[in-house]
Amino acid sequence: MRMDKGNSETIEARKWKDSLLKEIFIAYRESGALYKKTANPVVRQDVLDMKRGFDLAIQRLIAPDASAENTWQELKAQFAS
Numbered sequence: 001m002r003m004d005k006g007n008s009e010t011i012e013a014r015k016w017k018d019s020l021l022k023e024i025f026i027a028y029r030e031s032g033a034l035y036k037k038t039a040n041p042v043v044r045q046d047v048l049d050m051k052r053g054f055d056l057a058i059q060r061l062i063a064p065d066a067s068a069e070n071t072w073q074e075l076k077a078q079f080a081s
Helices: 011-037 041-061 068-077
Strands: none
Touching: 011 041, 011 068, 041 068
């Protein structure tokens, strides 16, 4: 992923990040569903560990003004107790 001299992303880099975010959101949604369904503390802890990884990846990939921020906030709500 090259950056131009203005330090902005290339179109290819943004497309790659957007497709990666889409896959992460799908995995996030599915792990949230699993978290809600199971009472097994080991599985719940594993899912929370994955969630932390997803959160870190999203923070690095998301554009500051992206609509993905809203999706991320909705997904986080799945893990609220």
